[in-house]
Amino acid sequence: MIEAPFGSVIVRRTASLLVSLVQLFALYVLFFGQYGPGGGFVAGVMIAASLVFGLLVFGESSPTAQRATRLLAGDGVGLLLFVAVGGLCLIGGGEFLNYSQAPIPGLDGPARRYLGILMTQVGVALDVAVAAVSIVFSLSRDVAAGKTDA
Amino acid sequence: MTYSFELPLLALLILTAAGAMIVKELISAVLILGAYSFFLALVWAWLGAADVAFVEAVVGAGLATVFFLLTLSQTSPEDTRIRRPPPPIIAVIALPLLGLLLLYAANDLPAFGDPGSPASVHVSPHYIENSLADTRTPNVVTSVLMDYRVLDTLIETVVVFTSGIACWLLLRRDAE
Known part of the structure; x- marks a missing residue:
């Protein structure tokens, strides 16, 4: 049972600032992974880390924890998005995950590959974030007992 | 230095x-x-x-x-x-020897950043030269991970997904 073990004002104020800041930075890392270091995996882990941080500091009845619980419903969506992009390339007549064959009108090959990289990165980020949060919920077993099933 | x-x-x-x-x-x-x-x-x-x-x-x-x-x-x-417990005597003798052996073998590794090393002459130059033109992605790491070698990344994503599911199934069973 995670029940907000930190009563300290300093910890709570710092956490309330950091959680949203880390999420913002995760989005930056996700969408600028093609220009700088980072990418889907790191972004997903950072989103998960910010949610877990909020969960540990504010306890399981806080809005952050409820956001994390809702995130669990998206288990598999990221993987599905990844595979869907691959399937789209198949429909366009190319090999699986050959983005340049994806049937997107108005874009040339490199632009399609750029878009394909972006979409699969979003997929990876979602998948990793959900998996990490779900492992945390599994490890703190009492937390999710009656909540995710509802 | x-x-x-x-x-x-x-x-x-x-x-x-x-x-x-x-x-x-x-x-x-x-x-x-x-x-x-x-x-x-x-x-x-x-x-x-x-x-x-x-x-x-x-x-x-x-x-x-x-x-x-x-x-x-x-x-x-x-x-x-x-x-x-204190480690067995054979481990105390054998493990430093193994470390020395690894250090000896490390002498044969190519120098860090050596452009002529096998890893740098096989497919890396193709990725580095063509990444921007092929995929409009300046970060070569991203284009290799998500485009040239995307099947590897797909399987890794499957592994992450499976680990999340496996933890849930194994640990949640006790709770219910």
């Missing part, structure tokens, strides 16, 4: 790694392991592998520590203290 930064970092790495193994309290070991991950992230950053440094800092020092702490919080206090 280059060594002014590397040697203290290496010393800290060895110190934290040894500390994590020596301390008796598992909670202390977990926290020292987190510090070890941070130093390792600094090493990656120093070697120019910013992406790997990122992952090491977030996963190794952040999430893995939380996983360990959550697991420890489910155990009773006497489980988190460990008695370490």
Whole structure:
């Protein structure tokens, strides 16, 4: 049972600032992974880390924890998005995950590959974030007992 | 010189790694392991592998520590203290010899950043030269991971997904 073990004002104020800041930075890392270091995996882990941080500091009845619980419903969506992009390339007549064959009108090959990289990165980020949060919920077993099933 | 930064970092790495193994309290070991991950992230950053440094800092020092702490919080206090029996004499003799053997073998590795090393002449030049024109992605690491070698990444994503599901199935069964 995670029940907000930190009563300290300093910890709570710092956490309330950091959680949203880390999420913002995760989005930056996700969408600028093609220009700088980072990418889907790191972004997903950072989103998960910010949610877990909020969960540990504010306890399981806080809005952050409820956001994390809702995130669990998206288990598999990221993987599905990844595979869907691959399937789209198949429909366009190319090999699986050959983005340049994806049937997107108005874009040339490199632009399609750029878009394909972006979409699969979003997929990876979602998948990793959900998996990490779900492992945390599994490890703190009492937390999710009656909540995710509802 | 280059060594002014590397040697203290290496010393800290060895110190934290040894500390994590020596301390008796598992909670202390977990926290020292987190510090070890941070130093390792600094090493990656120093070697120019910013992406790997990122992952090491977030996963190794952040999430893995939380996983360990959550697991420890489910155990009773006497489980988190460990008695370490002295190592067998054969290990004390054999493991340093193995280390020496590895150091000897490391002499044959190509120098760091050597452009003529096998890893640098096979497919890497093609990726580095064509990434921008092929995929409009300046970050070659991203274009290799998500385009040229995307099947690898897909399978890794499947592994992450499976690990989440497996943890849920194994650990939640007890709770219900």
